[in-house]
Amino acid sequence: MKNILIPTDFSENSTNALKYAQMLFGSLECNFYLLYVGSVLDSNVEDGTVDETKGTFPLTSKQKLMELVEYIRKQNNDPDHSFYSLHENGFFVPTIKKHVEGQHIDLIVMGTKGVSGIQEKVVGSNAGDVVTKVQCNTLVVPNNVEFSKPIEIAFPTDYNIFYSHEILRSMAEMLDLGDGNFRIMNVMKDHDSLNPEQTTNKDYLLDFMEESFPGRYSTHTITNKSVKSAIQCFVESRDIDMMFMVAKNLNFIQLILFDSLVEQISFHTKVPFYVIHQ
Secondary structure, X not given: OEEEEEEOOOOHHHHHHHHHHHHHOOOOOEEEEEEEEEOHHHHHOOOOOOEOOOOEOOOOHHHHHHHHHHHHHHHOOOOOEEEEEEEEEOOHHHXXXXXXXXXXXXXXXXXXXXXXXXXXXXOOHHHHHHHHHOOOOEEEEEOOOOOOOOOEEEEEOOOOOOOOHHHHHHHHHHHOOOOOEEEEEEEEOOXXXXXXXXXXXXXXXXXXXXXXXXXXXXXXXXXXXXXXXXXXXXXXXXXXXXXXXXXXXXXXXXXXXXXXXXXXXXXXXXXXXXEEOO
C-alpha cells in the first residue's frame, strides 16, 4: 500500500497533479490524501457568509474539498485506489509535515504552473518549500505534463554524493512502474576527470543499475557547457519524460528548480521532477 499526499488549492495545477499520480500509480494499491491548507485567518470565516447578490451561502473550502473527493471517487475506475480528504487551517509547511508523519506518507505530489515568463520561478513558493524543507520524496508535476508513463528518465549528477540504500530504493520504485530507460548524465569541463570519491560513487550506482535494471540504463558526459545549459540540451534532445534529483545535491536542485531567470528552458513546462530525500 502506497500513501500519497496531494496538496490542493482546487486549481487546475493541483487537479492535473492528481490525475498524473493516478495514471503513474495505476498498477499499485494506493491511498490518495487530498490536503487543503487554509490560512490561519480562514478559520474565522469557514462557517460561510451570505452572498448578498444571491441570498445563499457560498461553499466553504471544507465543502469544496469533500465535493472534490467525492467527484474523484465516482470518476476513478481503479478499485485499488482510495481517496481521502484532509482539511486544516495553519501554516503550509508545518501542516504538510504533520500529515506526512500522521498518515505515513510515502510520496508528496504537487502541481506547478511551469514557466510562462523569464522572471518567473519554475516552481511556486509552496512547492519549493516542500522540496527543500519536508523530508519526504516529492514529485513536482507541471501543468502541461503528458499523461503517460515516463519512457526516458534523466538523472543529472556530479557523483559527489553517496547513493545510499534509501536513494537507490526510491529510484527503483519509480523505475519499476514501467519499462523506462534511465539516463545518467554529468557535466564536466574539458580535460577534467572524476576524483576517487566520485569514481567510487559512480561505480556503486552503476553496479546497482546493472544488477537491478540491466539494459535499461546508460551514462552520458557533456563537456563545454554550463550545467544548466547541458541539462536543458540533454532533456530536450532526448525527449526526457521525467527527471530524478536527490535533495541532498542542492547544486542541481537550485539550478533546475529555483533559478528565477529561466530563459528558454522549455522542458520545465512538461517534465515532472522527482526529488528524492534520504
